[in-house]
Structures are given as structure tokens and as C-alpha cells.
Amino acid sequence: MSRLVLIDGSSYLFRAFHALPPLTNAAGEPTGALFGVVNMLRSTLKDKPDYVAFVLDASGPTFRDAMYPQYKANRPPMPEELRAQVQPMRQIVEALGFPLLCVEGVEADDVIGTLAVQAAQQGMDVTISTGDKDFAQLVRPGIALINTMSGSRMDSVETVMEKFGVRPDQIVDFLALMGDTVDNVPGVEKCGPKTAAKWLGEYGTLDAIMAGADGIKGKIGENLRAALPRLPLNRDLVTIKTDVALEGGPDTLAMRERHVEQLRELYARYGFHQALKELDGGAAPAGVAETEPGRARGTGRVSAPSSRATEAVDPALSAPGEYETILEPAQLLAWIARLQAADEFAFDSETNSLDPMQADLVGLSFSVEPGKAAYLPLAHDYPGAPAQLDRRLTLQQLAPLFADAGKKKLGQHGKYDLHVLRRHGVDVHGYRDDTMLESFVLNSGSGRHDMDSLAKRCLGYETIKYEQVAGKGAKQIPFSQVALDDATRYAAEDADITLRLHRVQAPRLAAEAGLEQVYRDIEMPLVPVLASIEANGVSVDVDELRRQSADLSKRMLAAQQQATELAGRSFNLDSPKQLQALLFDELKLPVLVKTPTGQPSTNEEALEAIADQHELPRVILEYRGLAKLRSTYTDKLPDMVNAQTGRVHTSYHQAGAATGRLSSTDPNLQNIPIRTDDGRRIRRAFIAPPGRKLVACDYSQIELRIMAHLSEDPGLVRAFESGADVHKATAAEVFGRKLEDVTGNERRAAKAINFGLMYGMSAFGLARQLGIARGEAQDYIALYFSRYPGVRDFMERTRQQARERGYVETVFGRRLYLEYINQGTQAQRAGAERAAINAPMQGTAADIIKRAMISVDAWLADHRERALMILQVHDELVFEVDADFVPTLLDQATGLMSAAAQLSVPLVVDSGVGQNWDEAH
Template sequence: MTFGKGCHLHLIDGSAFIFRAYHALPPLTRKSDGLPIGAVSGFCNMLQRYVENNSGPDAATHVAVIFDKGSHTFRNDMYDLYKANREAMPEDLRPQIPLTRTATEAFNIACKELEGFEADDIIATLAHQARDAGGRVTIVSSDKDLMQLVGDGVEMLDPMKNRRIDRDGVIEKFGVGPEHVVDVQALAGDSVDNVPGAPGIGIKTAALLINEFGSLEALLDRADEIKQPKRREVLQQHRAQIELSKRLVQLDCDMELDFTLDDLEIRDPDPDKLLAFLAEMEFRTLTKRISAALGVEAPVMRDTDPAGAAPMGETAEQGAPTPAAIPFPKTYEHVSDMAALDRWIALIRDRGLVAVDTETTSLDEMRADLVGISLCVEAGSACYIPLGHKAGAADDLFGSDALAEGQLPMADVLAALKPVLEDESILKIGQNMKYDAKILARNGIKVAPIDDTMLMSYALNAGLHGHGMDTLSERYLGHAPIPIKPLLGSGKAAITFDRVPIDEAVTYAAEDADITLRLWQLFRPQLSTSRVTAVYETLERPLVPVLAQMEMAGVKVDRDTLSRMSNAFAQKMAGLEAEIHELAGETFNVGSPKQLGEILFDKMGLEGGKKGKTGAYATGADVLEDLATMHDLPARVLDWRQLSKLKSTYTDALQDHINPETGRVHTSYMQTGANTGRLSSTDPNLQNIPVRSEEGRRIREAFVAPQGRVLVSLDYSQIELRILAHIAGIDALKQAFREGQDIHAMTASEMFDVPMDQMTPDIRRRAKAINFGVIYGISGFGLARNLRIPRAEAQGFIDRYFERFPGIRDYMDATKTFAREHGYVQTLFGRKIHTPDINAKGPTAGFAQRAAINAPIQGTAADIIRRAMIRMPDAIKGQPATMLLQVHDELIFEVDEGAADHLIETARDIMQGACEPVLKLDVPLIVDAGRGANWAEAH
């Protein structure tokens, strides 16, 4: 059939299907070889349902499943930070991705992807082609970025809600029609894809501005007409960034494709091919169902257990693990009188434990208001105590902020619960208990002792999957929790939990406590059988109150200093722009990769210009770094980009994070943020403030101590190299550390046969790059770029390094062998980091091997500073000092000026002795200390 009028094209967002399948189902492995196949199973079920339901007047005549191919696209060439903050793909999902492509082809559905472009661009091009040919298009996706395509015969179908999205739906979401979606997105930015946008402007404000001025271009040209000074300044100062953002969110609707719409015509599946694939995956139930639908005999599948039945733990429908069979009965009570509350308190005292969860108005614990508390003492029996629900709905014109009926006075409830929540003989169980503990602490209750199901899962399953409650419930209980989004809504219509009707809140909130208790009952005995009890009991659980105290203390940030820096950065950027324009011989938009590429390669004729699919030259950081060795202009652009990032990410954004009540910034630490045990920091992230450039280091000047106090920084010196020397048994390195030698100079002397007294800075720099590079599995290519030397020369350095220190190669080989045999690696303190991809093929294998080699080293370093942090509060008790921040190998304290020496002595002793008595390293741990009025002076 030639595509034209009367044809209906369905474009399925393949990545959305994959991730929905992955997160909706518990893990499943192929019985014969342990290959993860849970996402493939869910994906196949969705394709089968799609095929079965594709009938009637709205049926597709043409269909394709569109995938992303690789993570680097032309947008990364425009902006090297594009999608830079996305979490790494789950390790057990990675090997399933190519199988979903094979599954699509097995169903005889067109499967399309294109290197250098996102699936959204392919969808955009096909949608335009189909519309121009007179056909209809339905985009099966819930991706808001695709809403710019809606209209003139193109609609979306949100498969999560089974809701069709037309022009009115787009206006409901963005406040503008599809033709202006990219304008709004360019202003509002996108934290998920790391699109910068205009600082401080959200969707609602962006829509108002676009509706008022008609377009983004008109708005930027007429920004001086805006009355609000701050908004006007943002648009004027960030014009280049906003224009870049529009290019990032604008979909490419005119790609060159190597196939036509006619190639996407619906085709019946080939029974032999489809069933052979399903049998290979060992999907017994789905194989039987599809065989029956196709009217053919199901293939004989090999037995994977003596009875030849379905693989152990597989259910009839979705291949869920055995816990899915656990029934989920529930009785949830709305506690609205003190007699009922007293009855629950008696139950808690009788059981000696309780699962606790709080509902609040915000994810920011330092600003959130307590709305209610849920309790559970027995699986299936839980209650919710509403405390702050409002009588009027958020959109009720005549509503009020008066409390809704059916709630007890908050003071009375907290007074009644305080004794049991603080009782040392009663265990309080939570999921991410640090959040609830901080909320309750702000309301006068110090919760102790605690257990945390999120941290139990982390100790058991680091590297296998995430540890959020929804994920854990679906994977291990076979139960999908009630989602929060339908209760709160999204976008401009979103409400806070205090506006949720109490009857709906009871079911949602009580279920959270119920699920938490069930997870605790499942995980608690597994800690012992998996031999990670010590990790949980000595490294994870005791760190919770320490981090909570640090987060609540916060660090003082001087807004005036940030503002002055922001202005200075803006002036310096303007000066750099002038220099760049002078070097170029003309003015152009420095923030435009396209214009920059034309200047560098067309006008100036520099070598190495490569055009991407859009016809624009690549001007990413790697390209400019290479060109910077030949010409000043690209070096100046790199400086300009760095300043632009510092300004938008730190000096501007940090001001918004200053708590108005405390005048301090309160970051949140995530214990489960990295597989290795390293902490991560969010809202704001204070662990990635750049320190390599002078401007980056200046950011730390804004972190200050109050009058009469100073900041103290204590930092482990080269801790990962010391751990490597111990683990790999490198005598030369161990001796150098014991003698306090310059380790990089010693390495250079060993490698290059240069006596120590003849060492040059360049030779030492090369040895330093190799020392740290080896820990992270650096390649010859990576080292060549770091040192700006030929790749062959860099590879020669690495080969010589392993010749001089053969123990390192032995350690690497032994670690990879252990990981292949056991599926995990361990730190020196017993932390397990799972390596599900270690036996994979292709590029995935190399990544998994490097991660496995590095994990015991980085993980041991993380465990050591954890041990120090846990001991620190008791050690400094009585001193006028507070521990404020942890930045990987560094701890920052605030202390009275006259007590700094005493604190340094105490804290250094704790940090240097943190391994003992569990472990005695072959090398000493050395801690450097500094102090100052601000963080920059102290570090």
C-alpha cells in the first residue's frame, strides 16, 4: 500500500515501552543461563497487546517502533552537558536493550533507529512526512517533548493513562499551542535533559511571556519592555543560553532516512520466527498464548527443572518472582479520635516495633510542613493520622485554608507519639528514614532507634537496581503501590498533599507504611544469609542520624558574595566575547555551536572540522580542547563556556537554595546514590563544585563561617592510591607512602628511570595522570587526550606502568575473575557491589570490567570516611564545633576560632584511625587540614 490519504501511522516510542516494562515488573532471569529478561518479557507482552488491539476504524495501517541508538547525538555537539545529569542505565537492563530490537523484528514490526539522532527526531520526521502525504499520525508516547508535533492530523496517545492528546491537551500542559511548545521549553529549561533555559523562569511564567509577545524571538528582542527588573535582566543576560536551549529542544523534522513510509506497512508476524524467539527467551506462558492466537502448535521448550514446568518463580502472566504470589490483604484505618490513637500506641508497645511514614507539603525537609503520619505494626494492618489537611481544594474559588474535619490537633498527636517514637526499646522502621526523622525532629521528636528498608536493599543489592519503595515493592512483593501523581496532579494544576482529600490520603499513606513493614520482614533475615549484616549495621544504619544532623545544620552562604561573583563572571564573559570577536574578525553568537563552527572551520580554515547529521560542525569540548593547542579563539570559547556554566549553575542557582529562615544552604545526602558506597549530594549538589580553575575555586569563597567562627577542612591525602597499594601489594608504592615521599615523582622515577633530584614538573604531571587514570581504568586514548600526546605514546606509558608495577595487573585480573565467578566485587569492609554485566559482550563488557576494578578501591575509601563520620559526633562532643559537609574524601566543620586546633587534632585522629580495629592497612592514612573564614581559605 502506498502511504497517502486514508492511511494511519502509529509511531511507538520504543524507549518508553522498555523502561515502562523494566520498572513495572519484578526482575526475571532466564533459567538456563541467568540472563536478565524481565524487561524483554514486559516489552513482548506490550507488543502482543498492541497487535491484538490494533483493530476497528482507528487501527493503524502503518507502524514502527522507534529507538534511540547510542547516547551521543548532534545535541551533545551543540552542548556537551546535554543529558549529562541522567543516571546511568541499570546494569541488569543494559543487556536487554538489543533483545527488545530483536523482539520487535520477531513480531514483524518495523524497528528503526539512527546513529547521532534521538528517537524523537525520527518520530518528528516521519510524522511530518505522513502528514504531508495526507495521512493521520498517532504517536504512542508520554514524552512531553513530542507535544510540539501535535496538530494537523498528528495526535499523541499516552499509553500510561490511555489518554489521547490533541491541541487542547498541549495547551493544558504548556499553556500554549504546539507551535510554541519549544519557545516555552527554551525558557523553562528541562532538568531531566539538562537543558539550561532561563534561570528562575518556569513553565507558567514562560507561557505568559510567550502569549504576551507572540514568540521567543520577539520576547528576546523586546526584553527591555519587561517591567520586572530581575526577569528583564535574566532574559538579557542569558539570551545565548536561551537560544541554545531552543535548539536543544527543537526536534529535527527533516532528517535523511534510509527507508520510506511504505516500508512501515503493517505485516502479519511470521509464526516460526516469532515463536522461535519467544522459546529462546523461555517465555512459556506468552509462547502458548501467541501460539493459540496464531492457530499453530507451540514449540517444544527445553526443561529447566525436573517437571518441565515454567521456570521457578515465573507466574502465568508476567514472569514475576515468587514473592508476587504473596497475598496483599489490607485494612487501613483513619485515626480521627484519641481513643483510636491510644489503641495504636498500645499495639506498638506490645509489638516493640512500628513502621512509620510521614506525609508533607514538600520534598525539602527544611521547609516542608507535616500533613500526616502513618503507622503499621502488622502486614496488612495500618493507619493514617491526618493532621494538616485543608478544607478547601487548591482550585476551589471559595475554599479556605481552614483544617478539614476528621483530624486531631497536631500538638496532641505529637505529644502522644513522642514517648514511643523516642523509646529505645521500640524499633522504628522506615523507607528512607532520614527524611521522616528530620521532619519529626523539626516537630520536637528525636526518632530512635531505626531500621531503613532502603539501606537494607542497598547493602543487599547495590548494582542490581534502584532502591526506591515503588521499585522494591514491585520487585520483591509483586505489588505496584498507589501512585502519587494522580493524587497530586502535575504541572500548573499540581497540588500539595495537604489538599488531598482525607479519604484518598488514608489509603495512599497507610499503604506506604504497610509496604515498608513487609519489605523489612523480607530483607532483615537476608542481611545475615547474604553476609552483609556488618555493612548495614556498621556503615549504613549508624550514618543516618549523622547525616541528618549535618543536613539540618546547613552551611552559611553569603548571598552578596555570590551576587558579586555573578556580576564579575558576566563582565568577564563580556570581555571574553570581545576578545573572541576580535580574533574572529567579526561578531557572532559565542553560544551558538553552529556559528562557532562556521567561524573556526569555514572562515579560519582550522583543521579537524567534522559536520554532523544537521550539517553543522561539531564544537564540543573535546574538539575545542584539541583546537586550543593551535589557536587562541577556541581556548577563549572554552573559558567563556566554563564561566557561563559557573554563573548559571552556581553563583545564580545557589542563591535560590539559601533557606530564608536559617540563611544557610541545606543539601541532602543520598547514601544509595552510587553503587560503590560513595555519598551523593542533591538540592543543591555541593560535591561537584569545580576546583581545577581559579574561578571554580572562588565559588567556595561564598561558603563562610559566622562571626567568631571559622571553617575547618580535613582531607584524606591520595587515599585511593594508598588503598590500591595495599590491595594490589605494590611494595614500591607502599614504601613510598610509609616514607612520605612524593608518590607521583616516585612513580615517574620508577617508570622513566629519572632520578628524583632530576625530576621535572612535566614528567611528574604525566606520572600523576597515569597514577589516577589506572584506578579508573583509563585507556590509551583517554590518557592521550589528558596529556595531549599521541595515542601510541600514551599507550606506551600505560604498558610501562604495568611492567614496573606488575601487582596492579595481577589485582585487575584477579578482580575480573572474581566478578565473573561471583557476580559481585567487595570492599575491604565486606560491602558487595554487584556486577551483572561482567560477562556481557561488546562495549558493555569493557565498562563493566573497569567498574569492577575500581569499585573495591573507591568503595573502600567511601567506607573509611563513613566510619570516620559515624565516630565523629561522639569524638567532638563538648567542643564548640559542628560537622557540616562531606565531599568524598573531605570533611568540613564549623568551629569557634579559638578551638580550631583542638578540633583538627581530634578529627584527624578519628579519620586516620578509621580503619581500625577491623582493618590494618599496609600504608598510613594521612589527613591534610586547613582553616579559614571561608571554604576556599580552609581547603
């Protein structure tokens, strides 16, 4: 059967432009969209279709514009960076030999639809290469859709139903109901895909829905009835024509002869090195990207080392894998021998819970070479499940292998797996590499660092999703109930893809000595340290938390009553809509902050902005603060006590904040307010057991000290070296006072400037914070820079370096790439400049405390019975210590923390001791 591939060039051009980073060639010409389209074309050529067409929208109006003058009226003009790539794209398409079609008066969709239907009627097998959902209406026997960017395919009623919840023949009605904001086709207000699919499931067709509109209740029914006059037009607008008059049919679309010299010239000009090597009969090394990745659009300056789109890799790393299920003792022994003989192996665990402190091990997977992996099921218990190897005995056989520190292991977010194996009696040593952390160190801001995202981005591989084997929603089954064939396909792939990702990312890290050092010396050694802290957990006083919850509830009720009195009527304090009407329509308070849709905002910033004009916003803010503390901590923490350990175990995330800062969840300990009495009360509920104390060690003003080190400003360095109150010293400099004459307000202003500058605070922001005029705030900043010119020079130097490099670095070489430093809107560029100044300080502070944790943990190895590291929050470490061991711990921990970095100013560590966290802080 002949095969026809129809390429939706217009769709891919725009998608590639928005999916890829701002790439340029050596001459500074934009190449991002071009790069994506060329990769897609090369992929199409490898499939060797019999017939193919690259279809673009023609310029000028179409028949839809005549039907509806507002059609696509809200589309912005094509960005200049994209417009510059259209003509070279056409040149490459034609030089490759692809028939290129543009038909005036219709859209590319209509040309494709016509050719697809004609070809299917002639018995051809048709594939439409697109990312446009509208084409789902064409799916039928002989016509399939493939999205080459995601790898997804729709080729049957079932696949369309799975994606949209409706059949292909219902897609037009589905789209008519929802409308299309991109094409400016207004649908039924508030009717999203779920509602549209529900109605079509009940009524069958748009006509039937319209006929039964009076029977649809509620606001959505009103919206439907209001939209009835325009729905027939919607249907016409979203229907792809399949009867366009074309000069030739599908059988005229054979590939033309390619123009090699023209291709060579174009590939060389735009930096497509892999394509150039293929053209000349060679092949690029595995993991080598097509262009110099991530050059900032229009600047020619190097930015990120990897893009958000798929990079060129060894085809072997993108091919389907071969997987084995281990059910027999002989198979297990053979795999243990393979693992022992390998230089390194990837592993992954399958469990019945996302909580590593409670999860039961269901199975393990292993891989020693790309494309080869095995799944070892240990606890699948569905009816009829095959007999599996005994979990306890099997883990005993595997334990020596995992305990061997000389045997390199790797994983993806392996800290979870370390927890699970430890709880099942298997200690893991030699955990050498983690693909999540490799990606994070290479470019923390490049997107998500989960395995599915990395597989798509780095390998062009679409992984099997958990929902595909276990179902979703209320019908989702635990992994122990997943059939072994499906479980093997899913679990073995995890280990296989982890190994493949490592083979791609490790060379990229090795090529960047500074990043490799951050990865090897900071991030990887920290994994077992964090696992240990999480496993240690912390004791909480449940009775104290319940007393606090009761008190917060009383105060919330009082705040509600006060708000009712101030408003003169009752209203729901938790309803933004009711608040909006009350504050801005009834009380006529000014709208100072708006939502992205232009509506008056009632968020915290908006209420703070008007709190000086009426008492009600302040009461609402108080109510929200109390409610958040109760729901997040005092109500929730008692339920988070682990039944087995009697303690609360948070989870720390290394690949969260782009600057390298750790974050925590379940519970989030970073957000407990420490400047309010209520926040400190919550800390009182974190307690030491009898005979022990809590010790808190906290870096003093670490980011300001890093600012002094990086700026080398003599005045700021001198202030820290003298050991004086740095904010008071700053005030003395700025306001020309003797240190002893500085007033409290002057110190407060100096503190606001010190910290505000690090976060890019403007004169407007400083004025608002201090409650002074903007001009006065600007004078403060000017005085500050006149006294600390090194800080001003550092800030300007950092901005300039960021523009030239596309990134900034910490003292230890961690990078933060700044996507908008040379492009985007003025607001985006300003935000990137603020990040450029702040990131070296925040990132260095993060690196320092991570280095400290590694050093302190190593010292604690010989004192585990006497002291535990139990919490890390911002710049603070918290320990649980035998009462008589406190002096030793204080001496060692503060010393090691102070020695975690050699700065030009002292690293000072404050410490405290108490029976609870608040006392110790």
C-alpha cells in the same frame, strides 16, 4: 459472563528479555525472557479465564510488507540469547494447556484484534494482555487492556484519554501522525504525542488535520505538509485488522489438558523452582526467586542478587491493603498501643514541601503488619475537611514512642522524615532499617531505589502515584488540600509498602554476611549523622557571592565579545546548533566527537578536542565555565539561604553513586572546582561566624593508598611507608632517576599514570593528557608495570574475579555488580572492566570516610556547643569550631579519620584552618 484472555506473546517475550537481567540455568542456557513469560502465564492461570489464547507472530512476510516494503526494515535480527528461548517458551505454553496461535500473512496483533472484536460481539468480557500501545485502538465496552508487567489497566475512554490524551477511536490517527521508529513507519517530523494529541483535540480526525494543514503555522506545520502524502499509508499500517479469517472463533479457545510430566521436566531444566513447587502442590518461601537470580547470560556465573523484574514473593505481600484514617482520640490511643506492642513499625510523613528544612507536617502514617496501616491527618485544611486531632498535642503523645531507642522503626528514605519530625519537636531514636538502603546495599546498580520502583520490582505491586491524588503541573494541589479518603489511600500505602519491602529485602541481606555488615555498620549508622550535618548547615557570605556574580558577568561579556571577533560575526554562544554551523561548516574544524545521532558534537569533550586548532573553542569553553559557576553557585546560593536558620543546607544522598560515594544537591557541593581560582573564590564565600573557624580535614591520596593496599605491590607500599611524595617516587622508579633528580614533567607524567590506571586510562588517553605521542605513552605504562608488577597483577586478578563472580568488592564487603563484564558490546565490556578496577578503590574510599563520619560524630556528641560537622565533599570533612577548641578538634578528628581503616599503608589526613573554606582547605 464468559471471560476471554488474549496474550500478546510476541510483545511479552521481547519485553521480558529486555526487562530482566541475563539469567541462565545451571547448564548456562539463557532463561531471562522465558522466566518473565512463565510468570505471566502463571498469573493468568490464577485468574481462571473461561477462554484464553497465547498469540505469536508467524515467520515470513505479512500483508503490511506488501503495502510498504520498508516496514520493520530497520529492526535488528533477534539476539541469539532470545532466539534460544523461543522454542522452550512454546513448549511450556502448550504443556500448560494454552491454545497457541500463529497465523501466516498477518501479525499477532491482527489475530488478537479479530478475536477480541468477535468475542465482544458474542457478549464475552475480553482482556488483552499486552504492553503494546497500539492495542489502545481496540478499547471499548467489553474489551480491556492489562499490562501484567506494570499492573496498569485501560478499560474505558477515560483511561485511554489519561494515558494518551486521545480517545480510543483516535488512536490510529494518533499513531499515524507520530509514526513508529520500531516498525520503521516515519511520522510527521518532530510530532510527538503531545502535538499529535493537541491536533486531534482541535481537529478530531487525521482527515481533518490533513485538510487543515495549511493553517498550521511554524516549522511543525511545514513538517506536517511534507508528510501529507504518506499519512494515509501510515494509518493503514498502524490499523489492527479485526477481520482475519481464522479456523476457529473465541469459543474454541478453552484451556487444554496440561502435560504435568513435560512441565516438570521443563521447569526443572530451566530452574523455575517456584513453578515446580506449585506444580507439585507446594509453595516456595516468601521472597525466594524463581531461578538463581542474575546469572550472567551464557556464562553460568553468579551476578546480581536481585533482578530488575518482579521476583516471586508471598502473595500476601502483593495484595491490596486495608487502611484506616485516625480522627478520634480513641483511635490514636489504640494505634499507639499497637505500635508499642509491635517488634517494629514502619512510618512515613506527609508534608507540603520536598525541602525537609522548610516542610510543614501534614500527616503521619504507620504500619505494623503487611496489608494493615493507618493515616493520621494533622493539617488538611481544604473547605469541608473533617475535624482532625490537634497536631501539637498529638505529637506530644507520639514523642515518647519515637524517642524510645529500643523500639525499632523503619522507613523508606527516612532521613527526610527524621528532619521533618525533629523540626516539629519529635526526636527519632531507634531508626533501625531503611528499605531504600537495603535495596542499595543489595545491588546498587539494579535500578532506582525509590519506593514506587522497589514495589514494582520486589512485590509486583503498582503503587498510587502522588499525581493521582494531588494532580500534576499547574493544577497540582498541596497535600494539605487532598481529600482525606484519597490521602489515606496514598499515605497509608507508603507505610504499608515500606514494611512489605523490608519483609522481602531483610532476609536477602541476612543471607549475605558481608552485605549485611556494610548495611548495619556503615549505611544505617550514617543516616542520623547525615541528618545532623544537613541540619547544621553552613554560613555563606551573600555579599561576596553577589560581587563574584557581577565579576563573572563582566568576564562572560568579555568572552562573548572575544568570540564574536574570532568568528567574524555575532552568534549565540548558548546555541549548539549555531555553534555546530560556525565551527564545522564555516570554520571547517574537524569533527572529532559526534552525538549519538551522528551529528557533530559541541559538548565540552568535543571543544577540548579541537581547542588546539583554533582559539574560538577555548573561548567558548571559558564562557561556559563562567556561566556554569554563576548560574549554579554565585547567583543561586544567596537564594538558598534558609530564612529560619540563616544558613545553607545541602542534602546528601546515600543511594546515588553505585560505588557508595555520597553526592549532594541543593546545592551540589561536590562539583565546585577546586583547581581553578574561580572555584576557590566560591569556597571563600563559605564562612565561619564570628568567634569560630572552619577546619577542613582531607584524606591524602586515599585511592592510591587503597591501590597500594589491594595490590600489595612492594614498591608502591614502600613509597607510602617512607612518607615521600608518591608521584615523585613513582617517577623515580619509572624513569630510573634519583628522587632529587626527578623533573616536574616526569612527576606530572607519573601522577597521570598513577591516577589514570585507576580509572582505566588507555595509552591514547595518557598521550592526550600529557601531550605526547601514543607510543611514548605506551612506553610509560610498560615501564610503570615493570616497576610495579603487583599493580599489573592486581588489575588482571580483579578483572578475572569480576568475570567469574559478576561483581567486585570493597575492603569492607560492599559489592558492585557489573552487568556487562561477560556480555554486551566490546565497548560495554571494556567499560565494565574499567569499573571493576576502579570500584574497589572508589568504594573503599567511600566506606572509609563514612566510617570516619560515624566515629567523629559520636565523639562530637559531647561537644555540640563547641564544634559542628557541616560539610562532606569527596574525601574531605569540614567543621565549624570555636576558635579556642580548634586544637582539640584537629587532634581528635584527624586521629579518628586515620583510624577509620587498617590498611597496609598509613592513612594520612591533611588539615587546615581558616575563616572561610578556601583558607581551611
